[in-house]
Amino acid sequence: MSLKFSDEAQKKFENLLTRYPNKRAALLPVLHLAQEEFGGWVSPEAISYIAQLLGLTELDVYDTMSFYTMFYNQKMGRFVIEVCRTLSCEIMGASTVTEYLENKLGIKSGETTADGLFSIRNAECLGSCGTAPMMKVNDDFYENLTTQKLDKIIDLLKQKA
């Protein structure tokens, strides 16, 4: 098998196992770890690897993983932009934020730019309702958005790439 955790990830994995009375309970944290390690998504090879590590079937792993929105079964853009579309954000202008980004990046929500840099998705309430509208880019929250701020954020992300 070609996939393997780095030494550091392997240590994290072993530590995770000590936190639960059975291996299966470590599945969510291990999926997070694998997604981080193996390029931001959980590939079929990663599923096999995890199944083997935890003594589960591939079906067990896929069954659990497919329930959750944060595990990706396809390669995503370098920056996954998730605009919250739920009520507190919508009434503060979230749909305008999405439109603005779609126009700026030339893709629709659910798509990835041709250069593989940006994906736009919609997300449900992310617990930033008091600082709406907001979006999440990979692990980071960007709150109290304005169009000027969106320009600045996209510029910064492009520089980072």
Place this chain on the structure above:
Amino acid sequence: MAEIKILMAKENVKNSHQIDVALANGAYSNLEKAFKMKSVEITEEVKKSGLRGRGGAGFPAGIKWSFMPTGDRKKKPNYVVINADESEPGTFKDRWILERDPHLLIEGIVITSYAVESNTAYVYIRGEYVKQAKILQKAIDEAYEKGFLGKNILGSGFDLELTLHRGAGAYVCGEETALLESLEGKRGYPRIKPPYFPAAIGLFHCPTLVNNVETISNVPWILENGGEEFAKIGKPNNTGTKLLCVSGHVNFPGVYEVPLGINLLTLLETYCGGIRSRNKLKAVIPGGSSMPVLKAEECNVEMDFDSLKKAGTGLGSGAVIVMDETTCMVDVSLNLLKFYAHESCGQCTPCREGMPWMKRMVQRIKDGNGRPEDIPLILNVADYVGGDIDFSRGKLGKTICALGEAGSWPTIALLNKFREEFEYFCNNGKSMINRDKSIKTPENAVPEVVAT
């Protein structure tokens, strides 16, 4: 009376999430006292306090604790699970505690675990709270280093292992039995009660106490000051303070700690600076998106469990969503139905099929193709999915968990209370409201743009 801050006591303390700062401000000072008490005495104190669960249902915490088998009744390991899933739309209060005072939560967890004789505790945090998880993990590591967690805490002979467990994006995992399934590494399918009451058959089939972050963060104060002192705050049967998270069309949205029973209009005027742009208030959802909406003229109510129940709605998670006159209620209804249709776990037919069906009907209205007979039809479907909060339409409990109710209650309330808006839309193919879809971030609220 000076304002009492139990949960936001460190509001003005910089870096209060760091252990040294937290210790200098009294963190963990109640552990010694707790360990001198018998576990049942702590539960008694919490019962006396009248503390009710802050996760949504308002169940008395002390009574829930007393369901846990302790002493001779304990046959298997007991577990404590803290619900930090915080995914009810409009809610961002637990986040305040996680970011600003994680040691308060950990102190509460240690005392609670001691009281219910559990040596293993988990915090289930929503997956999207990456930064919050990092802060809490660091705090947990610090607490281990200082001997507030781990073996033989402060020489008491009491051991506690605390593990932070990240979810991965699923609203239903906030429901306590779905949360336990998820913690066991499975799909977040709620379990059927009975028999799966967590205190009887919970995590790994063992007795389990599930409480919300805010609930548990009250425990150190109760221990320090006594249950009776706590019960003096707020109102009878609705004791203590509550974190209210206000969002939407007010000048100062945010988290506010207030005594239970504060008048909603006072909250909006005094704390939140009134409605933005001097617009007129139209409606408020007082307890998170699952709770029925209040019309402006119904907003002269006290914010506590019993008063809001009497007003036909609920305090829920304490999420106050404020809408001004530019808000179209057909839009609101569609927005919420999209949420519930997306978040239904799919186990129960009424919820899995009913939410998308209602969503499609409201979408049709919004697209200008609605028929007047759609309105009673939507109400009828809502009855089948969850029924009405006041039992006037259909009975509750048609689904394994309360997500069915959570989606139908707000739908029924919106359609009934703003019926003329839905009818107008059906008859004219457009909204009767002059909607404002612009971005409304106040100019003064532009925190730094940081790419970390």
